[in-house]
Amino acid sequence: MKKNNVEYFNLVRYRNWIRQEKLSTLYDELNRVINGNNAKKCGPLISCTxxxxxxxxxxxxxxxxxxxxxxxxxxxxxxxxxxKFYIEKVLDIHVVTSKFSFEKEMTEINQYIRENNILPKTATYSFLEKDDNEMIDTHIIFGI
Incomplete structure (x- = not known):
């Protein structure tokens, strides 16, 4: 865990109500829009529910x-x-785990936050570094 500021510029953004089963279609459409305009990603996929x-x-x-x-x-x-996307004084929890253990890891993180009386000042964002068929490498980030 680290405390830093997080800052990214020039982002493609979506925010709306969406059915859970349509999330993979949304990710595919986002990639199509970026690739179809010959743009390159220069940072992680940032998401928040x-x-x-x-x-x-x-x-x-x-x-x-x-x-x-x-x-x-x-x-x-x-x-x-x-x-611009900016969060000041973040708590950054780096999670590298199998897809099958991700829910368990998130439960443990939430338990740690409760037990240590950490009160987030922002929404909780996931900064996805890597997601393949077996492993997830993400940062769980929120302002404190």
């Missing part, structure tokens, strides 16, 4: 996703450009 609600049987998320890129690109209504 702000709220959850149940709509019948479906779970809907107030979901935000951002990716820093190397240039401005024309975007659809679904995505927008964000000049």
């Amino acid at each position: 702000h709220f959850l609600r149940k709509n019948g049987e479906a779970i809907e998320l107030d979901f935000e996703i951002m990716v820093p890129i190397d240039k401005d690109i024309p975007l659809t209504l679904e995505f927008c450009m964000c000049d």
Whole structure:
């Protein structure tokens, strides 16, 4: 765990309500938009679930996703450009684990936060460094 500031510039951003089962489609569309405009990612995939609600049987998320890129690109209504993402005095919890253990790791992190009376001042963001078929390498970050 580290305490730093986090700052990224020139991000493609999405924030809206989305059904949980449509998240992979959203990630695919984000990659299509970036690659289709010959832009390059220059930072991690940043995501945050702000709220959850149940709509019948479906779970809907107030979901935000951002990716820093190397240039401005024309975007659809679904995505927008964000000049800057900044969080001051962050608690950065680096998690490297198997996909199967990720939920367990997150439960342990939440327990640690409760037991140590840590009160986040911002939403909790995930900064995804690597996600393959076996391992997840991410940073769980929030302002304190």
